[in-house]
Amino acid sequence: MLDLPDRYDPAATEAEIYARWLAHGCFTADAARSTRVGGAAEPFTIVMPPPNVTAILHVGHGLNNTVQDVLVRWARMRGSDALWVPGTDHAGIATQNVVEKLLAQEGRTRFDVGRAAFVQRTEQFVEQTGGVILQQLRAIGASADWTRTRYTLSPDLSRAVREAFVRLYERGLVYRGHRVIHWCPRCLTSLSDEEAEFTDEPGQLYQIAYPLSDEPARALVVATTRPETMLGDVALAVNPADARYRELVGRTVRLPIVGIDIPIIADEYADPAFGTGVVKITPAHDANDFEVGRRHHLPMPVVIDAQGAMAEEQEAAGRVPPDLHGVDRFAAREQIVERLRASGALVRVEQHPHAVRHCYRCDTVVEPRLSDQWFVKMAPLAEPALQAVRGGTVRILPERWEAVYVNWLENIRDWNISRQLWWGHRVPVWYCDDCDPPQQVIVSREDVTRCPYCDGPVRQDEDVLDTWFSSWLWPLSTLGWPDAEARDLAAFYPTDVLVTAPEILFFWVSRMIMAGYAFMGRAPYHTVYLHGTARDTQHRKMSKSLGNGIDPLDVVRLYGADALRWTLVAGMGLGTDVILDPADLEKSFAPGRNFVTKLWNIGRFLLSNLGDAPVQPLATVEPALLSRADAWILERLRLAVAECDAALGPLRPTAAAAPPDLHAWRPDERVAGMRLNEYAETARRFVWNELADWYLETTKGRLAGTNAADREAARAVLVHVFDGALRLLHPVVPFITEALWQRLPIAGRAPDSFLIRAPWPAPGVPAHGPREAEEFDIVRAAVLAIRQIRGDYNLPPGRTIDVVIVSPDG
RNA sequence: GGGCGAAUAGCUCAGUUGGUCAGAGCGCCCGCCUUACACGCGGGAUGUCGGGGGUUCGAGUCCCUCUUCGCCCACCA
Numbered sequence: 001m002l003d004l005p006d007r008y009d010p011a012a013t014e015a016e017i018y019a020r021w022l023a024h025g026c027f028t029a030d031a032a033r034s035t036r037v038g039g040a041a042e043p044f045t046i047v048m049p050p051p052n053v054t055a056i057l058h059v060g061h062g063l064n065n066t067v068q069d070v071l072v073r074w075a076r077m078r079g080s081d082a083l084w085v086p087g088t089d090h091a092g093i094a095t096q097n098v099v100e101k102l103l104a105q106e107g108r109t110r111f112d113v114g115r116a117a118f119v120q121r122t123e124q125f126v127e128q129t130g131g132v133i134l135q136q137l138r139a140i141g142a143s144a145d146w147t148r149t150r151y152t153l154s155p156d157l158s159r160a161v162r163e164a165f166v167r168l169y170e171r172g173l174v175y176r177g178h179r180v181i182h183w184c185p186r187c188l189t190s191l192s193d194e195e196a197e198f199t200d201e202p203g204q205l206y207q208i209a210y211p212l213s214d215e216p217a218r219a220l221v222v223a224t225t226r227p228e229t230m231l232g233d234v235a236l237a238v239n240p241a242d243a244r245y246r247e248l249v250g251r252t253v254r255l256p257i258v259g260i261d262i263p264i265i266a267d268e269y270a271d272p273a274f275g276t277g278v279v280k281i282t283p284a285h286d287a288n289d290f291e292v293g294r295r296h297h298l299p300m301p302v303v304i305d306a307q308g309a310m311a312e313e314q315e316a317a318g319r320v321p322p323d324l325h326g327v328d329r330f331a332a333r334e335q336i337v338e339r340l341r342a343s344g345a346l347v348r349v350e351q352h353p354h355a356v357r358h359c360y361r362c363d364t365v366v367e368p369r370l371s372d373q374w375f376v377k378m379a380p381l382a383e384p385a386l387q388a389v390r391g392g393t394v395r396i397l398p399e400r401w402e403a404v405y406v407n408w409l410e411n412i413r414d415w416n417i418s419r420q421l422w423w424g425h426r427v428p429v430w431y432c433d434d435c436d437p438p439q440q441v442i443v444s445r446e447d448v449t450r451c452p453y454c455d456g457p458v459r460q461d462e463d464v465l466d467t468w469f470s471s472w473l474w475p476l477s478t479l480g481w482p483d484a485e486a487r488d489l490a491a492f493y494p495t496d497v498l499v500t501a502p503e504i505l506f507f508w509v510s511r512m513i514m515a516g517y518a519f520m521g522r523a524p525y526h527t528v529y530l531h532g533t534a535r536d537t538q539h540r541k542m543s544k545s546l547g548n549g550i551d552p553l554d555v556v557r558l559y560g561a562d563a564l565r566w567t568l569v570a571g572m573g574l575g576t577d578v579i580l581d582p583a584d585l586e587k588s589f590a591p592g593r594n595f596v597t598k599l600w601n602i603g604r605f606l607l608s609n610l611g612d613a614p615v616q617p618l619a620t621v622e623p624a625l626l627s628r629a630d631a632w633i634l635e636r637l638r639l640a641v642a643e644c645d646a647a648l649g650p651l652r653p654t655a656a657a658a659p660p661d662l663h664a665w666r667p668d669e670r671v672a673g674m675r676l677n678e679y680a681e682t683a684r685r686f687v688w689n690e691l692a693d694w695y696l697e698t699t700k701g702r703l704a705g706t707n708a709a710d711r712e713a714a715r716a717v718l719v720h721v722f723d724g725a726l727r728l729l730h731p732v733v734p735f736i737t738e739a740l741w742q743r744l745p746i747a748g749r750a751p752d753s754f755l756i757r758a759p760w761p762a763p764g765v766p767a768h769g770p771r772e773a774e775e776f777d778i779v780r781a782a783v784l785a786i787r788q789i790r791g792d793y794n795l796p797p798g799r800t801i802d803v804v805i806v807s808p809d810g
Numbered sequence: 811g812g813g814c815g816a817a818u819a820g821c822u823c824a825g826u827u828g829g830u831c832a833g834a835g836c837g838c839c840c841g842c843c844u845u846a847c848a849c850g851c852g853g854g855a856u857g858u859c860g861g862g863g864g865u866u867c868g869a870g871u872c873c874c875u876c877u878u879c880g881c882c883c884a885c886c887a
Contacts, residue, residue, distance in 0.1 A: 205887085223887060226887085237887095269887090274886050274887065275887070278887095279887050286887080403814075407813075407882095408882095411884090502881085571823075571835090576816090579821095581822090591836070593849060594850090597847070597850090598847065598850085602846065603846080681824075692846085692847090700845095791840085794840085794841080796841075798842095
């Protein structure tokens, strides 16, 4: 009867079981079951953070998706109508960069190819290589509903993007602005504040003398870290309260090298305490200077072009010396410093570490650049998102991130959403140049071909939207928004838990919450679970460039998906990083593999000792027939279930919270649960240290014995507790548990039943003699004491001894 | 410049509201191929819970401070 090989074979088992789950639609949610549309099951929904469409699975994805899969499987077993929506992100700037690199290998740029052909080529590239990661996720056991796979650049989701843009425009929350934004001279696009990341770098602070126009012997000294921008200076600013310079305000200085006169102005922006208290104003190349320039109605000459080279653009005629034309900004810095030094205008150079912004995609130093961009006005959107977390409608775990979230939203700035890229959603704006006034702006949900005012030709805005402008709609758009009739939207929105890394709290998490309120009036989820980062033993983030990554598929091949999942879940406290050794996979993943093997061997013991006869449900066994060991292990199971439930916490906020928000978390539940590692450890302890180490041993004699009633009792209890253990463990190690559960000789089980769909065990009440359970603990204590003594006296295992137990009262 | 987190056995880490909380896994030592499992079984050693001070009957657990790492935010040119 024993069809179990000595060794568990993860590769064969996992593939076979995954295929059967798929074939039986085990991952497919049924909208009609949702209580929100009249069904009988509470929905439980997770939307997968969409990986970049060109991404390859790395251990970070493995970690992220394992957590989600554990939650979804758990919810499914708890009887929820569980939905895990998978999908990919077109990842505008990242994907475009990949394709541009391919073109570069052919010696071409996207401009050589042309926009239409470039987009087509990128589409092909995505079609051929994209979505690989979704296939890879199957290998780690992801039970996502693949029938609902989404893609941010698909027609449906593109429609959502347009709808969102137009609605916000209609509400006055999308606007076109002319200002200094972050510009990547390599990607040739603007970036949002979040996409321009600070890095601390050593730098120099250059002090330059600007002589007074009419009194060349006197000069004002200004400090700057970017001397090359001086070609675009339009003023010097001093603080109005600064007595040192008060009398100079209104006079002019001569701009070195350029030789033109610029005014000395008074503005609060100048900090008397910094440097000399005099700051040069370059409105076109510094966001702060831009504001000063606007306040004082100053010109805004552009002296650096899109590629980051010195050039005379708007209003800059005559400012850039001919031999600096086309010179890269950093080379130009050297040359300008040399010239200043030669002319005696360079007063001093000192070391000055400072933070420099870099493009988050290509790491190029970002250039502040004056340009026209589309923005979203964020403050009104932020307000409900702020209230959501403050009021407990949305909880962020670990809790400490809530403060970070609140702080960011309180100081939120408008979001630059236009990108000068080709890969992405085209800005749904058209211009008519023939109208009066010209450049009539037409914002539309549908493509526009003729001007609605003059019927003349129109041209569409050249820009595309920030990738995150589609991502922030993900919980809505994947469920069918803006289609008000969408069944999934009614059945599954709001979703439940969002699982991601803290790095994208601002990029994505908070914006989704804003979008949820802006377009649906409800937060998109009630829980944000922020997990840690996978790091190496030196605590460095695993990354491709460092070469310290671990390929999850290598781990699957070597030890199986369950071992991978076990290691990740068991090794990860709430919000803490997971440390793994890329140089020693055995060390990192052996515990998971060993545990899976242990489960396998417990299964082998059961199946080879139970016999062929079907095992009757425990409920049919006469309680009087249960032994002390039976009572004990049943009680331990009960406690294990209760502990696992406590570690995992409530699936969703308990209803009937205090007004005003009926969906808010109760204070006592707000930080409860989601301790996946505690849950995993509890289940492991039950199976290994209680079931295997003790109970199993007590059944050996009984199963082989001649007392039929006792044998039946042992069989029933054995199957019952192992069944319970498999259910408890299934979310973490789904393959091995399903493989064993399928083989359990449970009487009357339907042929196509699956553990993945089996109910989560209920803790229940101690129904089988708590007194007997306690008595077995005494037996255990005695055994432990005897073992200890044998050890102390170095008695060989084969040697039997007589034991006399004397009770305390004689 | 603000804010936050971490420092517990050789290693990776658990320790929710202060009172069996000094633990787990790996590693190490001793003994075992005991008919499910040597990817295992039984036994064992190891920490002044980063330093200092304080509150308390009692503190890894609360307060202050110092040190060392790490993260987030930030227009000081």
